Amino acid sequence: MIEGRGLTKYFDAGFLGDPSAAAVDSVDIHIGPGETLALVGESGCGKSTLGRMLLYLIHPTRGDVLFEGKNLAKMRGSELRALRWKFQIVSQHPDNALNPRWTVARSILEPFRIHSKRLNGRGMNGELERLIDLVGLEPEQAARYPHQLSGGELQRAVIARAIALDPAFIVCDEPTSMLDVSIQASIIRLLQERQKAIGCACLFITHDIQLARILGDRVAVMLGGRIVEEGEKILDHPLHPFTQRIVSPHGISQGNGLPEDCKIIPGACTYLPFCPRGTGRCHTLPEIQDYGDRRVSCHMVA
């Protein structure tokens, strides 16, 4: 369905910045039709950059994105635009995702104005009614402006816009990290229900291990721009020391987080400064290897 091969992104660090810092480093990733891949990682590990590269919103420095077998990098702008309706995103901050000077209804219908062929002769008003009913908004709320709605209601509107064209692939970038637990539950249920109905693939980016465990058909754990472990039941039986660390039930009570004054050692495994099992071999970067039910990038896993 959607596949990334050797995806790498270096951001322009400016004249004085460190040009060697890769936000995402040689990541291979694939998501099948109707499948949900949960991408877990700490802030700044590159998970959002990876998500946006798969949507081709950020162009990779190296590597290719293949959608239904076609290489997006080889496409002309117009060809890519014609495909765009198949990819959608639900972002972390619903209050920044909608145009503040448009009514919510206008934002929800924006996809139909761009891809008017997708209407297939149906009326805009009918589509609006269908969408706001699907996501559980009141018609009266759709007529309002974004600042007049709460975070949960805005996220519903963003979801309505994302599912408007029955996309094939949705990236959900921490859609509930700014919401309350009870609102989170209803938004997640809504996303699951719509995904099932449309049958689309989904990349669910989150830092909440519990959510990843529930939502992901497969889970990928990212650290420092690389995927360190990926597979079906990896959160129940983690092999990589970093995965073991983040799933430990006493996560919070263990005390200190990653020491922020610790510099990453160039060329070494990203987790080496924090790893309890590190040895001399770990000064070379481990390749990600296949172990049957999962892929792990660690010298100490045999």
Place this chain on the structure above:
Amino acid sequence: MYYNICNYHKTGPCRYRDRKGTMSIIIEVNQLSVHFPLSTATVKAVDGVDLAVEERETLAIIGESGSGKSVLGTAILGLFPPTCTVSGTITYEGKDLLCLSEEQLRSVRGLQIAWIPQNPASALNPSMRTGLQVGEPLSRQAGWTRERIHERVLELFAKFRVLPPEERSQAYPDSYSGGMLQRSLVAMGTSASPKVIIADEPTKGVDTLNKESIATAFREVRNQGITLVVITHDLDFARELADRVVVMYNGAVLEISDKERFFERPLHPYSAGLLRSLPENGLVPIPGRATARDGAFTSGCRFRSRCPGAGERCAEEPPLIRARHDDAVRCWNYD
């Protein structure tokens, strides 16, 4: 404007009074209401809250956005938006904070009761070195020279792991990570050695490992014997830190429970709903939506329209009654 009443619920003497012999109460909130009169209706952000904070305990106030928990927190500091009307009392060391003048309040605020605001990224002054900001509460006290304040700031940075302290204190907030910003705010809150710290949503939008470091910082504060009031909707964080849990909904307190008992068996149906909506407990949303606070709610139990056990009696608002041990619940169905 302000009036003093001791309107304890009719079902019996207040639990806090019973315990006064064994535990000393540092802050007592009595029938506090903060209302915002609008042209069409009155928003009752806080509506008749009774609450006692015991010395050296960690109290978590949990509730959804808009339940009034932040307004309650700022009210304890005597900070009110200009348009609201306030009634009730907030007693701190025998003084009613609502009756103090602005000048008297200034000797309490930041020095005896400190505030750790939400959203650390916008809470600090972006054009002032962080070290100076963290030491600012001290500069208002006699006997604190610049050098002494600087030393104290370095000590605090080392304690709360804002490292390396010297370099960090000279830096501006924009070079800090989210977890580090939150930890320097905790350092700022403790700099004047207050007796009480009120923290507003310290873990909102923060990832797991940063959450750990923030929890460690708060544990450090608790070990110093400082009373902590943590306003949060992060139930894991509350479970990690709190001694007692207060549940707020629509401006009222629905439940006050010991932490262990709360997570084992909550008393109020709303608390049970909150726990069920956690991912590890099945991610079950609470049916319905929070009642609009723009005056639509007039009488009866606030949770009635979403409550699975609502009956006829719920048309009248239940009082906060004493339940098992020292816990309290506002529900007719509790027996």
